[in-house]
Amino acid sequence: xxxxxxxxxxxxxxxxxxxxxxxxxxxxxxxxxxxxxxxxxxxxxxxxxxxxxxxxxxxxxxxxxxxxxxxxxxxxxxxxxxxxxxxxxxxxxxxxxxxxxxxxxxxxxxxxxxxxxxxxxxxxxxxxxxxxxxxxxxxxxxxxxxxxxxxxxxxxxxxxxxxxxxxxxxxxxxxxxxxxxxxxxxxxxxxxxxxxxxxxxxxxxxxxxxxxxxxxxxxxxxxxxxxxxxxxxxxxxxxxxxxxxxxxxxxxxxxxxxxxxxxxxxxxxxxxxxxxxxxxxxxxxxxxxxxxxxx
Ligand SMILES: Cc1cc2nc3c(=O)[nH]c(=O)nc-3n(C[C@H](O)[C@H](O)[C@H](O)COP(=O)(O)OP(=O)(O)OC[C@H]3O[C@@H](n4cnc5c(N)ncnc54)[C@H](O)[C@@H]3O)c2cc1C
Numbered sequence: 237x238x239x240x241x242x243x244x245x246x247x248x249x250x251x252x253x254x255x256x257x258x259x260x261x262x263x264x265x266x267x268x269x270x271x272x273x274x275x276x277x278x279x280x281x282x283x284x285x286x287x288x289x290x291x292x293x294x295x296x297x298x299x300x301x302x303x304x305x306x307x308x309x310x311x312x313x314x315x316x317x318x319x320x321x322x323x324x325x326x327x328x329x330x331x332x333x334x335x336x337x338x339x340x341x342x343x344x345x346x347x348x349x350x351x352x353x354x355x356x357x358x359x360x361x362x363x364x365x366x367x368x369x370x371x372x373x374x375x376x377x378x379x380x381x382x383x384x385x386x387x388x389x390x391x392x393x394x395x396x397x398x399x400x401x402x403x404x405x406x407x408x409x410x411x412x413x414x415x416x417x418x419x420x421x422x423x424x425x426x427x428x429x430x431x432x433x434x435x436x437x438x439x440x441x442x443x444x445x446x447x448x449x450x451x452x453x454x455x456x457x458x459x460x461x462x463x464x465x466x467x468x469x470x471x472x473x474x475x476x477x478x479x480x481x482x483x484x485x486x487x488x489x490x491x492x493x494x495x496x497x498x499x500x501x502x503x504x505x506x507x508x509x510x511x512x513x514x515x516x517x518x519x520x521x522x523x524x525x526x527x528x529x530x531x
Contacts, residue, residue, distance in 0.1 A: 240271060240312070243281045248272040255304040258296060258315065260358060262452040263501045264304030264530075267294075267313035274318045274333075276386065276393065276418050283391045283416075286312055293388060294530065295416055297363030298335065301454050305531045306501045316362065316416055323348070326424050327381075332362030332417045336369075340436065349427035350379050352435040356443045357455075362417035366410045367526075368403045372439055377403035384419035385410075406459055406526055448486040451494035457508060458491060458523040466515075466523050467491030473514045483507040505529070 241249050249271050255264030269291075273279050286293050292311035296302060318331035321342050328348070330339055340355035353374030354364060363369070365383055368376050382397045394415075402409040410417065443449065458466040470476070471490040478485045482499030485507065486492040493507055512523045 237269060239285055240269065240282060243278055243285070244271055244273060248274070252308075253313075255299070255302075255308060255313070258313075259299035259302045259304055259454070260452055261299075261303055261454050261495055261499075261501075261504065263306070263495060263499055263504060264302070265306045265308030265501070267309045269312045270315070271312060272315050272317050274316075276318075279314070279316065279386055279416055279418065280391055280393075282312070282314065283386065283388055287391070297332075297360035297366070298358060300357075300359040301363065301367055301526070301528055303454060303501060303504055303527050303529045305505075305529075307531070309530060314416065316360075316418060318418065326426060328422045328424060330361055330420055330422070332360060332365075332419065334361045335359075336361060336364060343424060344429060344432050344436065347426055347429050347432065348424035349432050349435075350374070350424040351422075352432060352439060355436050356440055361420050365401075365417055365420055366408055367406055368408045370406070372442075375403070376408075377401075379422045379424065380420060381423050382421040383410075383417055385413070385415040385417045388414040388416065446489055448488040448492050448494050451486070451496055453486070453492050453494045454527045456491045456526050457493045457511075459526045461521055461523070464519070464521055469515050469519050469521060469523075470511055473511075473518050475511055475514060478507070478510070480507040480510065485511060 252266040253270035254266050256262050294309050294313045296315050317333040319333045321330045323346050336354045336357050340351050343351050353372045357369050364376050380398055384395050387394050467490040475485045476490050477487045481503030482497045483503035484494055484496045486494045515523055
């Protein structure tokens with residue numbers, strides 16, 4: 237679309253772009269328009285344009301928690317890619333498009349501790365805020381001080397502080413807002429570089445031992461239940477290795493559904509439903525997906 241290209245430049249706009257190129261599951265049909273946006277002012281211009289033309293907007297980060305249907309996504313998909321990081325003593329401000337591992341290494345260089353848990357979470361900092369991503373001893377809730385976002389409904393810039401974000405297990409207020417997160421403020425603690433590095437290495441090793449990182453996935457497919465561990469129930473149903481098309485319940489970690497070869501989104505969705513059904517029949521427990529499904 238000419239107007240979007242005028243705002244962003246032709247190299248930042250693609251048409252009928254396969255979402256399989258932008259998701260860690262490596263599945264998903266085409267986005268009608270896919271745009272890489274690298275500043276807040278351009279973001280607001282694009283939002284204005286879409287509102288005037290009634291074009292629906294979908295926001296993605298690094299696609300590491302997304303299952304996009306084979307039909308793809310109508311309208312405009314925005315990936316916010318600004319990736320600045322600024323550090324002032326123990327206070328850090330970064331753009332939403334910063335990749336977690338890059339921030340983790342930058343914090344390591346600056347002897348700042350508190351983000352080690354996220355170094356191996358393969359998404360953006362904005363995606364991590366949205367999901368209240370967490371692992372081992374940490375979650376975003378513990379380090380975020382504020383978040384700036386563009387409210388898509390009003391096209392205004394807003395700021396929200398930690399106590400208003402309603403962080404809980406894999407939840408934040410952003411699931412109920414129509415927003416593009418573009419800046420995150422965080423606070424860390426000073427520590428010895430060696431301590432931080434040791435922690436990061438240990439977490440990486442643990443991931444390599446326990447997770448099927450050799451296959452495309454979106455991490456844990458299901459959330460933990462209030463009184464049960466989803467992966468344990470799936471394992472106890474004998475579902476490890478169960479396959480539909482190219483989608484399989486990982487033989488290494490029952491909580492992961494992996495793409496073992498040319499799966500499409502339907503294979504994965506069918507397998508999710510099958511696992512939910514079998515677990516319900518045996519344990520009367522409902523497995524809720526952690527993965528965000530875009531149909
Ligand atoms: C191998 C593997 C291991 C994983 N391990 C973990 C783990 O240990 N802990 C964990 O919590 N997760 C884990 N995940 C899941 C995933 O990495 C996290 O949920 C991550 O935070 C998602 O970030 P993303 O940038 O990829 O977001 P996406 O997957 O692209 O999007 C996730 C959600 O965030 C929204 N979003 C993204 N960017 C923005 C933005 N700028 N503004 C507004 N909304 C936005 C999207 O609309 C979507 O609803 C893992 C995934 C994989 C593949």
